[in-house]
Amino acid sequence: MSYIKAKTIKRACGLLMVAFIWSSCSNSTESSNVVSTLQEGIAAKDLSSLTPVLDESLSAVDVSKASKLYMDYIDAIDRSDLKEEWEAKSYKYDKYTMPIKVRYFGPDKNDRSLIISLHGGGSTTKEANDQQWRNQIRLYNNMKNAVYVAPRAAVDAWNMWHQSHVDTLLEKIIRSYILFDGVDVNKVYITGYSAGGDGVYQLAPRFADRLAAADMNAGHPNEVTPIGLRNLPFALFMGANDAAYHRNDIARNWKIALDSLRAKDPNGYEHLVEVVPGKGHWMDHKDSLALDWMVQFKRNINPNRVVWVQDDVKHHASYWLSTDIKQSKAGNIADVVKKGNTFIVKENTFPVLHINYTPSMIDPSKPIVVEVDGKKTEYQAKFTLRNIVRTADIKHDYSLIYAGSIQIK
Known part of the structure; x- marks a missing residue:
């Protein structure tokens, strides 16, 4: 939490x-x-x-x-x-500290994009990771009306962008730039290179409902699959010769998987995958094309289908689904389709799953129908302050506040 x-x-x-x-x-x-x-x-x-x-x-x-x-x-x-941390450009949580470097693009101070860019390095010296951080803030220049933020990983480890403190610190960064620097809450993006790309693979599904799009470069997904990216446009750039840890082969397999998911679900799994011919781990800035592709998207705040896979870094909610985080575990999956006032539970392995809703999502004058294993149950829509408080406290995001809730049984 x-x-x-x-x-x-x-x-x-x-x-x-x-x-x-x-x-x-x-x-x-x-x-x-x-x-x-x-x-x-x-x-x-x-x-x-x-x-x-x-x-x-x-x-x-x-x-x-x-x-x-x-x-x-x-x-x-x-x-x-958050004001003191935003002004100091250094964020703290528990024993962890995450300083950031910031660049501004464009004169407009309103409706800016926020691009969070994760550096490479990993299980090496502090000096080496510091150098990677300094490189990251200079890596991309093709941005318009954006705040470009490069955090410095709080630890020097191979999985420096995987650990649970990262989610907390990135949430603080996102919130502060929305509150203080004119960032549009629906135009937040994440990119990363090498070990930072590893982090994007991990963080994109976890933050899917907070982001407009994500861009992974030259990284390795470890245990993550593309399934949780249903509503998050995802770019993947990899050098064709980047064979360490089979990164290039994995990128090709992700392209096949994303193409297949998109074919089966044309309203989801928007993606761009480029395995760059003749390039190794360094792609000579070919990956910068992904930023132009990424920033065309705005966040999808009310998707008609949510596919949520709980990570080992657990979250309370994804879009209009939520759970009891203490009872959930890594690998729990929920796949729910919304059609008007009907929610069809295609799959659910969460011990506790809530379908949350708000007036703009449904017709409040009609019953809500939840279908599980072919069995349909009707509920009368009810909106309460309890649900507003509960969901607002989870995400601190107006677009992710829900006034009604149904627990799947």
């Missing part, structure tokens, strides 16, 4: 637990009163006042109002927590 999410979840945890007991005997409260209570609680800096209204039904209009109010509340806390 990230530092950012942990602070907010801890803040709301007691509130939700008490409300669970209280809600069983509470009287109905009008939807508009829920919003007023939230507004008053935030103004008084006392969220315990929300306890009586967490499970009251909200109208679609009031869902929007409540989500905006609560997100503004989270934004204010994150601004306070």
Whole structure:
């Protein structure tokens, strides 16, 4: 769990637990009163006042109002927590420190792209990794209206971009540049070279719902497969002669796999794979073409199908699916298709899986249908502040707030 999410979840945890007991005997409260209570609680800096209204039904209009109010509340806390690190260009979590180098492209200070670029190196000396970091900030120049950020890995290890602290620190970087530097939340990208490419293979599926696209260069995927990239455009560049650890052969196999996934699912698995003839581990900047391809995309915030594979670095949610992270394990997979008000569970190995929804995703006047193994179950749509708080605390992202939830049984 990230530092950012942990602070907010801890803040709301007691509130939700008490409300669970209280809600069983509470009287109905009008939807508009829920919003007023939230507004008053935030103004008084006392969220315990929300306890009586967490499970009251909200109208679609009031869902929007409540989500905006609560997100503004989270934004204010994150601004306070992150400003010093953003100004220092150095982020901390637990025993880990991740300094960054930053370049700006274009004069426009609004609606910028954020491109996070991971350096190579790995299990070598600090000096060697420092040099790779310095190289990375100079690696690409073909960007427009963008903030280009090169983090320095917090550890000197072969899997320096795989470890769980990386997710937390990257979340802090992303949040701070959205809050302080005019970055468009739907135009966040990740790229990496060599060991940084290893990291992109790992991080892209984990961050699929936060990113607009990803670009992997000259890396190795280890245990990761392309399955979790259904809604994230993915570029892969590899030198045809880059035979160390069979990187070139693996890249060719990924192209075959992505082509096959795309053919079976034409609305997903957008990709660009180039195995560059005559090039080894260094591709003489041929890989820079991937950036032009990558930045044409904006984040898909409401996909009609979610394919989520839980990594060994576990996440609470992916798009409109979520889980009890303590009960999930690496390799759990969920594949759910949305058609109007119907959710078809094609596959699920999570012990606990929630389908989350919000008014813009469905027709609230009609039942929600969940189909599992051919059996259909109908649910009446219900929107509550409890679900808004829960999902906002997970992602700190307005577009990933959901006011309704159904647990798959």
